Amino acid sequence: MPTIVVDVMPKAELLDPQGKAVSGALDRLGVADFTAVRIGKRFxxxxxxxxxxxxxxxxxxxxDEILSNAVIxxxxxxxxxx
Amino acid sequence: MPTIVVDVMPKAELLDPQGKAVSGALDRLGVADFTAVRIGKRFxxxxxxxxxxxxxxxxxxxxDEILSNAVIxxxxxxxxxx
Incomplete structure (x- = not known):
């Protein structure tokens, strides 16, 4: 059965605390390859x-209207x- | 700057209450084109x-080790x- 994939990300200009937390965890674990992590949703x-x-x-x-919040x-x- | 996108989804055999909620909302709004909705993460x-x-x-x-939980x-x- 076909599937439509919708990807939703926090706006670039907004903080992404979840991504920041993962980024900090990677630093603490000694993984230095990635300078930033952002986390969004995949429907x-x-x-x-x-x-x-x-x-x-x-x-x-x-x-646009239901799966994402256009403000953020x-x-x-x-x-x-x- | 290059970006690596990692997609993580709940295992097919598990319930996805978030997806079920969206699916129910679509039904109530009269959107009948989609038989199921599953929601995962995009890093x-x-x-x-x-x-x-x-x-x-x-x-x-x-x-495998940090961004996803292999159990679910x-x-x-x-x-x-x-």
């Missing part, structure tokens, strides 16, 4: 049947897999 | 310099962007 929407233009438009709409988050990707 | 690791094989191996290791989650993707 997998299962579609029964074909992914028509209409279904994709609906996915875009709910990504950006939808960074919508793609169809499988 | 963006910023790399200063080049993404060498070594850096990628470190990313794979921390994805799977690392479903690791890719370099930019």
């Amino acid at each position: 997998e929407l299962t579609v029964e049947g074909d992914v028509t233009d209409e279904v994709l438009a609906t996915a875009r709409r709910i990504a 988050e950006d939808v960074v990707g919508i793609e169809v897999v499988e | 963006e690791l910023t790399v200063e310099g080049d993404v060498t094989d070594e850096v990628l191996a470190t990313a794979r290791r921390i994805a 989650e799977d690392v479903v993707g690791i890719e370099v962007v930019e």
Whole structure:
């Protein structure tokens, strides 16, 4: 069954305390390869049947209106897999 | 600067109450295109310099050991962007 993947990340200009915590943990564990960590969400929407233009438009709409909070988050990707 | 994206999802055989809640909300709002919603995490690791094989191996290791909980989650993707 096809799946639409929606990626949502905290806006670049906002602090991301969860990411900062992981970044600090990596430092303490001696992992120095990564200068920053940001943590967002990945939604997998299962579609029964074909992914028509209409279904994709609906996915875009709910990504903006329901799955993300436009004040603090950006939808960074919508793609169809499988 | 290159970024390594790590995608982590709850294991398929586990309930995902967050996803179930969103799925129920979509039903109530009259959006019937999606039969299931699952919600995972997307990590963006910023790399200063080049993404060498070594850096990628470190990313794979921390994805398994630190960014995900192998009991309830799977690392479903690791890719370099930019």
